[in-house]
Amino acid sequence: MAHLVAEIVQWRQSLHRVPELLYDLPITSNFVLERLMGFGVDTISSGIGGSGIVATIRGSIGGGKSIALRADMDALPILETTGLDYASHHHGRMHACGHDGHTAMLLGAARQLAVKRDFSGTAVLLFQPAEEGGAGAKAMIDDGVLDRFDIDEVYGLHNMPGLAAGSFGLHDGAIMASSDIFALRLKGKGGHAAAPHLAQDIVLAGASLVQSLQQVVARNVDPIAAAVLSVTCFQAGSAENILPSEALLKGTVRAFDEQTRAKVQLRLSEVAQATAKAHNIEIDVDYIRQYPATVNTPDNVALVSSVAEDLVGKQNVDRRTPAQLASEDFAYFLQKRPGAFFFLGNGNSAPLHSPDYDFNDQIIATGVEFWCRLIRAAT
Numbered sequence: 569m570a571h572l573v574a575e576i577v578q579w580r581q582s583l584h585r586v587p588e589l590l591y592d593l594p595i596t597s598n599f600v601l602e603r604l605m606g607f608g609v610d611t612i613s614s615g616i617g618g619s620g621i622v623a624t625i626r627g628s629i630g631g632g633k634s635i636a637l638r639a640d641m642d643a644l645p646i647l648e649t650t651g652l653d654y655a656s657h658h659h660g661r662m663h664a665c666g667h668d669g670h671t672a673m674l675l676g677a678a679r680q681l682a683v684k685r686d687f688s689g690t691a692v693l694l695f696q697p698a699e700e701g702g703a704g705a706k707a708m709i710d711d712g713v714l715d716r717f718d719i720d721e722v723y724g725l726h727n728m729p730g731l732a733a734g735s736f737g738l739h740d741g742a743i744m745a746s747s748d749i750f751a752l753r754l755k756g757k758g759g760h761a762a763a764p765h766l767a768q769d770i771v772l773a774g775a776s777l778v779q780s781l782q783q784v785v786a787r788n789v790d791p792i793a794a795a796v797l798s799v800t801c802f803q804a805g806s807a808e809n810i811l812p813s814e815a816l817l818k819g820t821v822r823a824f825d826e827q828t829r830a831k832v833q834l835r836l837s838e839v840a841q842a843t844a845k846a847h848n849i850e851i852d853v854d855y856i857r858q859y860p861a862t863v864n865t866p867d868n869v870a871l872v873s874s875v876a877e878d879l880v881g882k883q884n885v886d887r888r889t890p891a892q893l894a895s896e897d898f899a900y901f902l903q904k905r906p907g908a909f910f911f912l913g914n915g916n917s918a919p920l921h922s923p924d925y926d927f928n929d930q931i932i933a934t935g936v937e938f939w940c941r942l943i944r945a946a947t
Contacts (some may be wrong), residue, residue, distance in 0.1 A: 569933065571591040572676060576936065577929045579603070580672035581654040584927070587661040587668075590702040591618040596641045596671070599921030600695050603675050604840040607682045613716075617708030619922050623626060624715060625681045632689025632692075632947035634943065636905075637939055638898060639674035640667045640699035644756060649923040651853040665920050666727040669927035669935075671695060676932065677939035684940075689947030692717045703859065714730075714904055721868060721946060722907040724898040725935065733915030734934040736876040737889030740869050742824040743909055744862035745796075747895030748833065751818045752777065752840055754804075757814030757848035761931035767811045771804050774815045778802065779821075780843060784835045789823075794895050795832055796822040822893045833857075849900040864897040872908045875941050881933065912938075 579599075580800065586595045597614065604612050609623045616622050648655050648662035663669075665770040666831060674693055681691050694713065696702030713719070724793055731737050759767025777932050778799050782893045789795045797819065804815035821836070823829040837853050844851040876885045912935055918924035 573936070576676040576932050578669050579675060580830075580929060583668035584654050584663050584670060585657045587656050587658055587777065589645060589661060589796065589807045590700065591704065593619045593641055593662065597621060598642070600628055600675065601942065604678060607679045607745065609678060609682050612875065617711045618702060618706065618711050619697040620708045620711075620713070622713060622719060623678055623693040625678065625691040625693070627687035627691070627917065627947060628685040629676045629688035629690055632687070633720040634690040634692055636694050636719045636722040637674060637677065637943070638690040638694040638696055638718070638722060638901065639670040640673050640696050640704070641702070642654060642667060642698055642700050642702070644700055644921060646921065646923050650925060650926055654680055662923065663927070664922060664925045665700065665829060666914065666925070666927040669727055669932065670725070672934055676936035679941060680936065680940050687947045691943045691947070692719055703897050703900070705900040709902050711892055711902055719905060722901045722905045723725045723868070723903070723908045725912050726808060726896070726909070727914040727931065728911035729917040729919050729925070730909055730913045731889075731913030731914050732884065733944065734880055734931050735884040735913040735930055736872070736880065736886070737911035737913065738869050738873055738885070738887045738908070739889050739891050740864060740866045740887070742843050742861045742863045743891050743930045744891045744896040745822040745824055745891070745900065746829050746861040746899075747823040748829070748860045749818070749858060750821065750856070751816065751854040753852040753854070754815040754817070754849055755852070756813055756847070757812050761809045761811050764811060768813045768847065768849050770812050770849060773843060773849050774802060774817060776847070777817065777840060777843045777851075780839045781836065784832055784839060788831060788835050791893035793828050794824055795828050796820070797832060799871060822895065824891060826860075829861075847876040857896050859895040860899045862909050863902055864895045865902070866907045868877065868906055868908040869910070871946060872910055872942065875945050876908065876938060879938055879941060888934060902903060922926070
């Protein structure tokens with residue numbers, strides 16, 4: 569196993585050097601395909617959902633379920649500042665979220681599973697593109713991946729900085745939030761700043777709207793629930809003595825359940841229109857629903873917890889890890905099939921999406937062994 573882990577570390581660092589974005593993954597895809605072909609897996613399918621890859625491995629025991637394991641392959645448009653020997657060779661792109669590690673660990677599991685085959689059913693390994701904002705999971709589902717490979721359950725993990733290296737964090741129900749974005753376009757009559765009575769003050773209206781939107785969650789969402797509405801962009805004006813005729817506000821909304829999500833969306837629109845009326849201007853609301861909440865199935869969380877406890881000890885598995893208000897497109901899989909999404913501790917590293925982040929190679933052995941044990945337990 570030690571020799572295999574050393575090789576997987578090399579795979580991971582090789583992938584780190586050549587980060588690619590969204591669906592445009594020619595180097596990464598070829599890397600994955602070349603290794604899968606050498607492992608002796610039963611089938612390999614490429615181009616699923618654009619650039620996704622699916623490998624299947626049948627167990628030697630017979631019967632059983634088809635269990636899918638997902639690894640994301642894409643990187644981020646971030647300039648790396650780690651200074652590592654294997655730092656990104658692609659300027660302005662880096663594996664700042666650890667997808668290089670996720671892919672390498674699933675490749676390692678594929679090799680082990682193909683050699684031993686000490687399980688029933690079928691292991692279905694999903695190498696997914698475009699997790700970082702491109703909804704690659706949905707693209708693979710829309711391309712029929714769940715039905716084409718008769719998938720019964722689906723599992724995904726993500727490394728987590730700040731969680732002890734090699735430990736596991738789980739959460740029943742919603743573990744990651746939904747993610748929506750909005751753009752509010754304010755339009756009115758501009759004019760000279762010295763004669764505001766002859767114009768409609770778009771900046772004042774925008775400032776009022778920002779403050780009002782901060783009350784949407786505080787006074788409309790059950791305090792026991794959780795949601796976030798953040799205005800992250802306010803664009804208006806070009807000169808000190810001109811009242812602009814247009815402004816643009818942009819932001820994001822996060823929630824853990826559809827009822828809260830819908831309520832925040834409705835109240836955002838209502839507050840915007842009320843502000844427009846109060847300031848005698850027009851406001852166009854553009855609200856886009858992106859990833860849904862990632863909601864785990866309790867029975868599958870229990871299985872993950874049991875396997876993890878056997879591997880790393882009960883003291884290193886936390887089933888009450890706080891849910892994250894970040895989002896994850898693995899949610900689309902969990903809307904269609906039972907399963908679980910969970911965290912593998914990356915230790916005391918830089919945070920995800922930081923230019924200083926790096927995946928912790930010390931957790932690779934744990935990740936590979938966990939996937940193999942989960943297949944044996946789940947099938």
